[in-house]
Amino acid sequence: MTTMTDPEITPQDEAARAGWLYYVGGLTQDQVAAELGVSRQRAQRLVAKAMADGLVHVRLEHKISACLDLEVDLTRRFGLKLARVVPALPAGLETSHATAPAAAQVLERYLAQPEPLIIAFGTGRSLSAMASEVIRTPHAPHRIVSLISNIAPDGSASFYDVIMRMADKLQLPHYPMLVPVITDTIAERALFNALRPVQAVMELAANADVTFVGIGQMNGEAPLYKDGFITRSQLEDLQRAGAVGEIVGGIFDAEGRYIDTETTRLIGSFRIPAGREKPVIAIAAGLSKIGAMRAALKGQLVNGLVTDESTARALLA
């Protein structure tokens, strides 16, 4: 109807409006087009853009009883404070896609709290997907801190810049980890650790009220290796030392005990202590991660878990 060419309307505005009419209003794309005074194709493109830009968030209210049962079982078996199990998507699909909305919901519960919290994040696909799903919360009083940087030894940044996207979305003060994931020498690492801002970040991380991390496997698919943070020989060195998994660069064996090798001493992230009192929530799913996840749970490196149905079953088997 109103087809005045306001100077203020951004493309996102249009997309959001189209998405609103379509998803919330339940109009057909023809009707949306008529309402906005554009062609049907354009309406369809706007709706698609709204979805692609992550403006549209879909959540399910109902907990499927099978998943609920698994949550209870996981909580008991591993002494967790929190377990969320989502239905599995058919094999082949990106698993992080499935856990992300549930993880976002967990995070939002913390974000909604009125007292200021320190919220710590790792990196990785799962966390990145969670960041996309979080709905923006206005003026929350929290601070967010990164437990690991995303800078590879060659200086390039991996895609999963969780903390920046989170900070951008939530408008919160944020403290990135300045130490590179891995340095060349122990001396260099020590140099970084001596920096004031680094110490401040470590201090914040140690006092985080809640921590969200992914869990990385240490087989050939290891994210640390795949994303170019460690070399193949370093990976093999770690595997020989019994590494089965990794949480923000802290590498542990099948019992969930951190291991210590030449390579681990070069890794510059905050090491989450085992058996923490404050919530440490892992977001992880996928059969290839089972070993790493079971070890992390056994070693009490995490006390909360967001995963999917098939992974939960495998963990309990």
Add this chain to the structure above:
Amino acid sequence: MTTMTDPEITPQDEAARAGWLYYVGGLTQDQVAAELGVSRQRAQRLVAKAMADGLVHVRLEHKISACLDLEVDLTRRFGLKLARVVPALPAGLETSHATAPAAAQVLERYLAQPEPLIIAFGTGRSLSAMASEVIRTPHAPHRIVSLISNIAPDGSASFYDVIMRMADKLQLPHYPMLVPVITDTIAERALFNALRPVQAVMELAANADVTFVGIGQMNGEAPLYKDGFITRSQLEDLQRAGAVGEIVGGIFDAEGRYIDTETTRLIGSFRIPAGREKPVIAIAAGLSKIGAMRAALKGQLVNGLVTDESTARALLA
């Protein structure tokens, strides 16, 4: 794949799973059908059921700048603590449908708070729609209290049993208002008011940390009249006394001052005091309500508003 006839799976479970695969997983209905081992038609029915049962919740992240501007304007003009404006749906559609998701989001922010709150609710279409949209929050420590009952003089209950649905959904202790909306005589009303449980509910209502209400107009479309709570002659009596609107049965004039007539003295609800410090959030939209809404804002009967774009514009005009 797994077509075992588990005894535990309810129809809702199936619907939820289908909805999950479809909406979150982004599968086509054919794929959902294959995954669940049912026919495509059944899959389509399950997905539709998931939607119809309100299992699927869609929210938009982006605030359309036009709406944001209106929020700011409303806040300034009427001294509000909170204003939320959603894009308008084309004329003719149920307006409460549009405001509901936004209102639910506001409510969820309170529900997520860890300290126990007293949350008070009115009734009506808008609140009822909000209740449908709220996503279940596990073991929150709050109590919810009703400000007005939904029992008509003939003993029948109106559909909008907000507090019961809310309590059911959120598993919270709830305190329904026992006094009928309107009694036959002042003596009868006094009798009700003397009851211990009624006094307890009034006490809770007075101490509510946050209050959600609808706003009713007092023209021929008045909800109080339409839903059979007051007779035509009572409506006319009120109109003669200058009534333009109503909040949980508290009837006010164009300046937002509560009015006092034979009829109002029979109404048995909690009267929200003007200029309350704690948030009192109205959820209302629609051109027919403009007069009532403007009056309520003028009289500071509410200090928060969730409405839609066209209503907001009309209010500011």
Add this chain to the structure above:
DNA sequence: TCATTGGTTGGGCATTTGCTCACACTCTGG
């Protein structure tokens, strides 16, 4: 036992939607 009824299932069809392709328009550099 059998007919009736209420509800569920799958087939078929009209509508809606996603996508590709060719074209137009604009912006930039020669």
Add this chain to the structure above:
DNA sequence: CCAGAGTGTGAGCAAATGCCCAACCAATGA
């Protein structure tokens, strides 16, 4: 001023979806 690259637009079509209808099944009552 023109050529070329890149972005955006509308037409058309195949796939996906929603919906109606006839058939089927289970339960009830005569």
